[in-house]
Amino acid sequence: MKKTINEVAKLAGVSKATVSRVINESKPVNPDKKEKVLKAIKELEFRPNPVARGLVHKRTGLIGVLIPDITNPFFAEIVRGIEGVIQTHQFNIILCHTFHSHEKEMEHLHMLHEKYVDGIIFMTSKVTDAHRKFFVESKLPVTFVNRRCSDLNSYSVDINNYQAAFEITSFFLKRGHRKIAVIRAPLTDKTSGYERFRGYQDALRAYQLPIDENLVLRSNFKVENAYKAVRNFLDGGNKASAMVATSDLMAIGAIKCLTDHGYRVPEEIEVSGFDDIPMATYYRPSITTIHQPILDMGKTASKMLIAKMEGRGLLEKNIVLPHTIVFRKSTLKSPISEV
């Protein structure tokens, strides 16, 4: 059924080495023979077996992509960005879910290594020593998205999460808000958790405001958890005039909960998000948020990885893409009166 290089060689009347040379254009081949080989290939509809090739070359044309959860629109869009680029370079994506579990990450990493993937694009909440050790030992090219790795030999692309969080919090402060709650992810998540939270804190500090623990809502990246966090907050009798959610999904959970409890957004309480996923535009109210060039992050990540795999050096190993604040309806524009 499936043809091999031997059959081609036989049909063309040459050795299989010659066929190999023709296929790979690795060495000059006599035009006559070349033509015969080409003809035989076409006739047999021969396609070289990539598994056999992989065994020899130790490369497979496969790129491992590790993400926490594809149902998170942020990651979905990154994956789309990645695929758009690598497709044109004849690579394919092996998709792996990690669900934020370090154990699963390591499992997948080893598995991908064994499967001889050529490179890895890695979205993790935290780069650990185990990760570093793996990449050093395996020598697998890797680029981190949304996370920086101190290892000099790895690449990364992200935005300045600290700065963005600082800016959006400042936006509320400038307009007179003093009771600003934050909904944060676990601090073990270095950028989306820790960095964003730090931006929030420093913005308050810049206004000489203390960090009120009651205003710090703990959640993860799921809508329902943000919802619950806000419900606990309200049940506890707490008040705030603004809420900085550290992801759009969290902002949605928050707005949903607040309005379920009779609060009007933004009139009674303003809410901001982070990421600018498509739903931030279409939610009601539409959500003021930090716009990240998500698709671009995916594209950039794959371009860097490909450059590395092809042995090209990169000027910039840690690319920080620009972010902007997008003002929508979940916040007001005018100064607010003292709460």
Added chain:
Amino acid sequence: MKKTINEVAKLAGVSKATVSRVINESKPVNPDKKEKVLKAIKELEFRPNPVARGLVHKRTGLIGVLIPDITNPFFAEIVRGIEGVIQTHQFNIILCHTFHSHEKEMEHLHMLHEKYVDGIIFMTSKVTDAHRKFFVESKLPVTFVNRRCSDLNSYSVDINNYQAAFEITSFFLKRGHRKIAVIRAPLTDKTSGYERFRGYQDALRAYQLPIDENLVLRSNFKVENAYKAVRNFLDGGNKASAMVATSDLMAIGAIKCLTDHGYRVPEEIEVSGFDDIPMATYYRPSITTIHQPILDMGKTASKMLIAKMEGRGLLEKNIVLPHTIVFRKSTLKSPISEV
């Protein structure tokens, strides 16, 4: 660096054949030797190379998954369902975007064939002759999600889209609605477009109602397109008391547009969705919709595929999963007065 079976054999003082037997438990091995081998494996952290194995067995452990767009939450959840199952069977997913393009589909299909994937899970808007020809010739096991293929040798999993659309439309009719608009996908999309639209039509017919072309809004599966479709509808001076959106994303676009234009949902116009993506719960208002067991569809699809790849026959080649209507806040419950 990477250990091979030879090194294990040497360390254990046996032949590599014996090591292989231990790994695969393919033949009985003397307990003493077995233990030695196991010890050597652990000591060297040996993992058999799947590429080499694949070369012998003519399998790669790779499954191609073709989807229109991973940023659509419906597909994202299916992919998650798929991965959950196949992971436990030591398979991996190669993810391919088709963007509803037949050409891209064929391209990917051929590429996957060349890459020697062991099977394919295919989400397409329409099964064409080219598809059928491909699967017959390549003999690649395939299961279709959300689409049925008449070919006796292929599997599929979906829900009864026609029936579901019929039911949700009937829900409006029963309560007195007579001007019910529908937002539909292109009819070239067999199930999500054609079947759902047919369900809507037949429900109206059952009430002796004519199909009013002005009440048929054309869109695709993107929020922004549904938004535009509704805007055109409104700009054209059309009225409706209910809208059957044939996906949740469409429902969101519709609600957003309607409220932007000053209509209250559900008080002035009721809207229903389809799919029951997570956002249907968290949108404002929450969306009455057809619940599909999305995750389950992914799981079922992979189970069927795996069964087929392992040569096990299946009793049911075309599985139709149950759906339910979930009532939420985008519709009312009581009968409405005549419009």
Added chain:
DNA sequence: GTGAAAGCGCTAACAG
């Protein structure tokens, strides 16, 4: 039970 040897399909070094 076990080892030697052949071979999966391909590439690459080595002669010529």
Added chain:
DNA sequence: CTGTTAGCGCTTTCAC
């Protein structure tokens, strides 16, 4: 330029 040969790492007859 080209054919022969030796593997890539593993599984699997086939003898012993």
